[in-house]
Amino acid sequence: MSTQAGRVIRWGVIGVGDVVEHKSGRAFQTVPGSALVAVMRRDAERAADFARRFGVPRWYADADELLADPEVDAVYVATPPDSHASYTARAAAAGKPVYVEKPMARTAGECEQMISDCTRAGVPLFVAYYRRAMPRFATAVELVRSGRIGAVRSVVVRHQRPADRPSSSLPWRLDPQMSGGGHFVDLASHTLDWLDFLLGPVTDVSGAAAGPDGPVAETQVVARLSFGDVLGVGLWDYDAAESCDLIELVGDAGTLQLSTFGTEPLRLTTAHGTTEIPGAYPPVVQEPLISNVVASLRGEADPLSTGASALRTARVIDSILAEHRRTHHLVF
Missing domain, CATH: 3.30.360.10 (Dihydrodipicolinate Reductase; domain 2)
Incomplete structure (x- = not known):
């Protein structure tokens, strides 16, 4: 996805658990230039419930269906770390920029693979070390x-x-x-x-x-x-x-x-x-960093937390x- 000033970044979320519920989800709806258009959870009932309560237009129980959604511009991976590398690889292959929860993965080796997958696909990779922006x-x-x-x-x-x-x-x-x-x-x-x-x-x-x-x-x-x-x-x-x-x-x-x-x-x-x-x-702790990620995707700011910086940690x-x-x- 090319950067473009003024473009609304339409997000899909893989894994809508407690972190998305309390620390990040609302920010994708309140940050200027951002919209939350789709969510995924393997438990279909819980995915539908989250979508209803947060006013999200679409929900899925299959990550590949969300990744194939043409109205999803970028993907937030909010699952446990053991699946971060897999979901990041699949999102990158679909041409979607990735914002992944911290820790970035279980090991530095997995982080390196995620960076390689995103670099090969030509998409940016951001990591939710949100204290950099709070x-x-x-x-x-x-x-x-x-x-x-x-x-x-x-x-x-x-x-x-x-x-x-x-x-x-x-x-x-x-x-x-x-x-x-x-x-x-x-x-x-x-x-x-x-x-x-x-x-x-x-x-x-x-x-x-x-x-x-x-x-x-x-x-x-x-x-x-x-x-x-x-x-x-x-x-x-x-x-x-x-x-x-x-x-x-x-x-x-x-x-x-x-x-x-x-x-x-x-x-x-x-x-x-x-x-x-x-x-x-702040009331939604990830909002300042998500604002930076959105601005970066729109070509308006330099990213604060990337795959490269998270790899060092x-x-x-x-x-x-x-x-x-x-x-x-x-x-x-």
Whole structure:
């Protein structure tokens, strides 16, 4: 699909689950120059229900039928990660640009295949690392890049919370064969991707992970990261007594603290004291990034989150989890 200023981008969505329901779906209808014209879910009754409630003209229970719809210009893949590569390949073969949920795929190898498929088909590939566009994080970027904490020297990341205790079947986010890992892959990828956006690509990484015996997801992860001259450390623990969500950027003139998933104010500390700066989420959290994707497809903006940038995050995660995956015989 060629870019064209003023053109309305007509979207089809593959997989209308909770993420589309609460974090992204409405944005395809409210962003200027965008329209949601078709949705697909293998459960036909639920696909029809979503279409009715969201006022979407058409619904399908077969992805190939949606991809063959001539009124669908671009496709949003919002299924679990184990199917991202397949659906992306099929969408690209149909000539449709792709916006795919994060994490982009289970491994960097799958991400590379997705990029190759889209490049060969001549269609763009975007990834839903939406913190790159959210106002809360744009404020943090501006504070850092304007020199409010001086030159950034180091970064500390902590994310911990009590363990999930599933009452019945294992959620797909905790099934490595579907998700590529556990909460670290699902949640920490947001933080790692945003640090890539703020500080530049990771130039060196090492880490270790632990978890219960068997082919299960990691529950504790530690990592050492370098972003050029900026050194970083991270701790992620999803079987902890208390919750913690912290990104701390340390500069030679101050410190900036914020969370990846919270809505509390950012905390800027300099020689002049500590200032709290509002940093709430938008009502539909993906709307700012979807606005950028639509503008990019219309030839009006440069993309903020692409297959190429998301691949870098996937490679970092692969490096950190490599030994854990070998030990637990996790092969995708």
